[in-house]
Amino acid sequence: MNKDQVAEVLGKIAVLLELKGENPFKTRAYVNAARLLETLNEPLEKVIAENRLPTLKGIGEALQQKITELMATGKLAYYEELKASTPPGLVAMLDIPGLGPKKVKMLHDELSISSVEQLERACQEGTVADLKGFGEKTQANILAGIARRRTYASRHLLYDVLPLAEGLLDQLRQHPEVVRCGSAGSLRRSREIVGDIDLLASSRHPREVIDDFTALPGLLSVIARGDTKASVLLEGGVQCDLRVVSDAEFASALMYFTGSKEHNIVMRQRAIERGLRLNEYGLFRSKEETRDPSLRVPCATEEEIFQALGLHYVPPEMREDLGEFEVAAAGPVPRLIEWTDLKGSLHNHSTWSDGRQTPADIARSMSELGLAYWGVTDHSKASFQANGLTVARLHEQIREVREINDALARDGHEFRLLTGTEVDVLKDGSLDFPDEILAELDVVIASVHQAFKATEAEMMERILGVVRNPYVHILGHLTGRLLLEREAYLVDQRAIIDACAENGTWIELNASPSRLDMDWRLWPYAKSKGVKCVINCDAHRFEHAGYLRLGAGMARKAGLTRDDVVNTWPLEKLKQALTQKRRRAGKL
DNA sequence: GCCGTTTTCGGCCCGACTGTTTTCAGTCG
Numbered sequence: 001m002n003k004d005q006v007a008e009v010l011g012k013i014a015v016l017l018e019l020k021g022e023n024p025f026k027t028r029a030y031v032n033a034a035r036l037l038e039t040l041n042e043p044l045e046k047v048i049a050e051n052r053l054p055t056l057k058g059i060g061e062a063l064q065q066k067i068t069e070l071m072a073t074g075k076l077a078y079y080e081e082l083k084a085s086t087p088p089g090l091v092a093m094l095d096i097p098g099l100g101p102k103k104v105k106m107l108h109d110e111l112s113i114s115s116v117e118q119l120e121r122a123c124q125e126g127t128v129a130d131l132k133g134f135g136e137k138t139q140a141n142i143l144a145g146i147a148r149r150r151t152y153a154s155r156h157l158l159y160d161v162l163p164l165a166e167g168l169l170d171q172l173r174q175h176p177e178v179v180r181c182g183s184a185g186s187l188r189r190s191r192e193i194v195g196d197i198d199l200l201a202s203s204r205h206p207r208e209v210i211d212d213f214t215a216l217p218g219l220l221s222v223i224a225r226g227d228t229k230a231s232v233l234l235e236g237g238v239q240c241d242l243r244v245v246s247d248a249e250f251a252s253a254l255m256y257f258t259g260s261k262e263h264n265i266v267m268r269q270r271a272i273e274r275g276l277r278l279n280e281y282g283l284f285r286s287k288e289e290t291r292d293p294s295l296r297v298p299c300a301t302e303e304e305i306f307q308a309l310g311l312h313y314v315p316p317e318m319r320e321d322l323g324e325f326e327v328a329a330a331g332p333v334p335r336l337i338e339w340t341d342l343k344g345s346l347h348n349h350s351t352w353s354d355g356r357q358t359p360a361d362i363a364r365s366m367s368e369l370g371l372a373y374w375g376v377t378d379h380s381k382a383s384f385q386a387n388g389l390t391v392a393r394l395h396e397q398i399r400e401v402r403e404i405n406d407a408l409a410r411d412g413h414e415f416r417l418l419t420g421t422e423v424d425v426l427k428d429g430s431l432d433f434p435d436e437i438l439a440e441l442d443v444v445i446a447s448v449h450q451a452f453k454a455t456e457a458e459m460m461e462r463i464l465g466v467v468r469n470p471y472v473h474i475l476g477h478l479t480g481r482l483l484l485e486r487e488a489y490l491v492d493q494r495a496i497i498d499a500c501a502e503n504g505t506w507i508e509l510n511a512s513p514s515r516l517d518m519d520w521r522l523w524p525y526a527k528s529k530g531v532k533c534v535i536n537c538d539a540h541r542f543e544h545a546g547y548l549r550l551g552a553g554m555a556r557k558a559g560l561t562r563d564d565v566v567n568t569w570p571l572e573k574l575k576q577a578l579t580q581k582r583r584r585a586g587k588l
Numbered sequence: 589g590c591c592g593t594t595t596t597c598g599g600c601c602c603g604a605c606t607g608t609t610t611t612c613a614g615t616c617g
Binding site (some may be wrong): 022023024025026027028029030032033057058059060061062063097098099100101102103132133134135136137138141185198224226228229241256257259261264265266267268269271272277278279280281289 | 589590591599600601602603604605606607608609613614615616617
């Protein structure tokens, strides 16, 4: 077992303990331990072998024993017993809004319900409403929850909901009673997948804002409406929550609703240590619950709240309790990359393979966007379904791109296309093009597009081979995942990062909305090893240039700065860096 | 289940909302 699998088991134990009605703090200990392992930047085997498990904060004797057993045997008797004593359908029932562990346990104990299907039937028959603590309304809500879950996904790609949020914010900004407004929640943190849209506004008349918000055209339905809060269902089944607070409360409310939950817990802890109390209404000089204005520590912005708690400002993307507190306590957080720092994308397609525009059209539109360069890196012949190029066609394409660049130069344009390929990594680990032609190209990306089902050992052998190839500059979409669609293939990402560090190979942050691969969680490790990032659109049409913004959001989550990302560099510096790898291997 | 210059026991972030109850448990973010 690797550490991610151990973390998964610990997480499942936490859910099962919840269902059993165990002490919630015990449950949290398992959740915390799972999280800790996920974020561990070294092999768990090594930590155990060097007897350093006890030094990890949050891992006590009981968890040490369980983690060690899992690593040694791949199994855990405690977990097996727990699992055997809990019907698997109960876990699925927790997904229904309004149902938590206590209610699920009650349904199981009193009505012998152990699946969503049985629950639906019992609600239709009306037996659930008779249970103590339940009622007609709860029963109806459960049915509605089951129906909604069946019709709509509860998780959405960030890229799909961003325009919805922008549209609503535009409406709010125009409202005469709105002072400030903005997005919060996972959207503001730039999480690759979001459950709903959280919006926040400040106003002296919240009720009016709420009333007008819930009357906006195009809403599928209004789920809930109170004086300061409303939930609505948007097109496509995306839920949007709006909260309206007074302007004095805006900064603390924005911080609170931006989260993450884990980040907020640490912030409140810091407040307590300073004899203060932090909640969505403000920062107060009190240990007791209060909203007394005379006790309020005046904070008009989030910056001031961080400052009051002994921290420098933490950009919202980094608020995941994944190391941001150490950084912000020690000094100012370095200026993170902005999407406007990016000067072009190195991995893109044209009509030569499966893209929609010709290289000439691409050059025109990308230069109009103000970019400095753009890689034309079509598929290689093994990607037959994508009209991959043969060696002969690639030679033709190189000529065409060079002619376009010559014309750009004659007309005094600074923009340039880069010749290149996204060459397939074949099943046996070789590349789909011979080294001779790769050597002619400005930029070479190697990606896996086939034989996804390989074992981890096979996959690692394939990928490590291309990482060492002196002609490969960039490793494309490292895990092949498609968010909400397809799992990553089996790879040890940290081992690949190590190999990239040794060989001077860059790793792509593929900014296509359903890829965002390599994952932002791995980039701090890559950065610590000196591995450079390339934020690529993998564009197949003009509009995909907009993915640069999405990619930059992920890089910000990882704490990357301009200099960590090579396509922020000007063309000459980039070209020098591209030739450096080949020079290093004695190939130039 | 973890943790400790107030603690080896008694804490563990905080508040709103909902629907069920007549003062609150459960759920949610």
